Amino acid sequence: MLLVLAASAGAAEDDGATEEYYGAIAYSPTNRAHGWAYDYPSRQAAERRALALCGRHAEDCTVPVWFRNACGALAVGSDGYGSGWGSSRKSAEGQAVQSCRRYSGGCAVVRWVCTSR
Helix, strand or coil, X not given: CCCEEEEECXXXXXXXXXXXXXXXXXXXXXXXXXXXXXXXXXXXXXXXXXXXXXXXXXXXXXXXXXXXXXXXXXXXXCCCEEEEEECCHHHHHHHHHHHHHCCCCCCEXXXXXXXXX
């Protein structure tokens, strides 16, 4: 059973200022639970939130990917997982699948998320 939880800090309205938006995906290799967060003001805040959401269902959650003003993805296979990030969903997913294939077969993207910028 795959458990997923997400959270957004809520992007500020565009006031012309260049803001940094962070995201992260947390994953549990034991039960495949994962949590994600996007549009947080810092890497630490995004990672903390993703871990907290994943941690509701597993004790061994880690953050395989974080990203800033970009997209992140998590791919899971029969014997492992991989992650990636990029300027687009397609790029992040491609990197995640490629990373997963180094460790496992049957890899597929189970989560992707992008920040607002």
